[in-house]
Amino acid sequence: MAKKQYDTPLLDQLESGPWPSFVTGLKRLANENDMMVDLMGQLETSYKTRKGYWKGGTVGVFGYGGGVIPRFTELKDDHEKPLFPEAAEFHTIRIIPAAGMHYSTDVLRKLCDAWVDNGGSGLAAFHGQSGDIMFQGINTANVQKAFDAFNEMGFDLGGAGPAVRTSMSCVGAARCEQSCFDEARAMRVVVNSFLDDMHRPALPYKIKFKFSGCPNDCTNSIQRSDIAVIGTWRDSIQTDDALAKKWFVKHGMDELVNDVISRCPTKAITLKSTKDVSKAEGVSSVAVNDSQSLEISNHDCVRCMHCINVMTGALAPGKDKGVTVLVGGKSVLKIGATMGTVVIPFMKLESDEDFDALIEFGQNHIDFFAENALEHERSGEMIDRIGLVNYLEGVGVDVHPSMVLHPRANPYVRMDDWDEEVEKANERKAKAA
Secondary structure, eight states, X not given: OOOOXXXXXXXXXXXXXXXXXXXXXHHHHHTTOHHHHHHHHHHHHHHHHTOOOEEOOOOOOTTOSSSEEOOEEOOBOXXXXXXXXXXXXXXXXXXXXXXXXXXXXXXHHHHHHHHHHTTOOSEEEEOOTTOSEXXXXXXXXXXXXXXXXXXXXXXXXXXXXXXXOOOEEOSGGGTOTTOOSOHXXXXXXXXXXXXXXXXXXXXXXXBOEEEESSTTOTTOHHHHOSEEEEEEEXXXXXXXXXXXXXXXXXXXXXXXXXXXXXXXTTOOEEEEEGGGOOOOTTEXXXXXXXXXXXXXXXXXXXXXXXXXXXXXXXXXXXXXXXXEEEEOOBSSSSSOOBOOEEEEEEEOOOSHHXXXXXXXXXXXXXXXXXXXXXXXXXXXXXXXHHOHHHHHHHHTOOOOTTOOXXXXXXXXXXXXXXXXXXXXXXXXXXXXX
């Protein structure tokens, strides 16, 4: 039985809104774990004083230089004793996830049991922007024991500190029909190739790889990774007349025009009489009824995926599939949020030689970054400082017109008046009903 929980009026307010709150989960864990009781006490204190009390340090396991994030409390009494002793050490163990985030329920239960049985708090986070499984809350004495339990299951430590970080891939070909390459294999090849750079931090700052199977970019690789590998195609969009007609019967002309044709960013889609559709190379067509067809100019298509997402099956990625590689994405640091810049517009990723080429590029990038980046500087900031041309020369990539920076360089979108627009939309729906 855990000790009595502290009064937490400020944390309690976070449970009063319409959305699920992390506080509810912490309280549930605190019913059986003193570490979580004291964690909530420290967090409530931080809310009162508007000050954080965690500091870093050095904690690790044998043979590794990273993978454990140390957290020690600075909240002490007059005798320099922690006010909340059970949570005075609250380290995080990062574990490399299964490629594509595939787990059996048996493995998930064993991971959770190993965490709690070896001194963990019970708090875990699966696959945030780091890509890791984050086991949060353990003291120094139990870190090695907990890691040994995970390692016996076949799991390894992820990256932390100035190192290559844990890669992340979308679920990809295993579950998604839009997949354009083998994401899981790509992730495993990269992790296995750069494992030493991941486990033994020796870089100016961190480097992240992320893999998305198609331009939908479900891993947010463009905004969140130094090297983004995104599936794409270089031939024509595939079409299916039967599925297009079935879609049209259900959704009608208004949705076809307003949600497909009008939303194409390059106006590559037009509605034509079936007999007037072009037979030229690079033009796809799909019949939506007995007399009308969509005509797609594939030379103008920028692979935004919108039409494919709306008319899935009727439209699909082309057959000549591969990847585009972008470099330099990151969140806010020195020069603000940036999105990746295309450095390899298209490369096949099927054969062993193709994967070797990807690894060679990754190694060239890591080596160049290690020699030229400043301390605490991400890849995008390094490129911004020294210039893209110098970077391309350093990693052995030729300049290409597809290496564009504008018109969009920032991943954030203004949301002014969004709530008002939602209310208006709900009012319109209520009137229509």
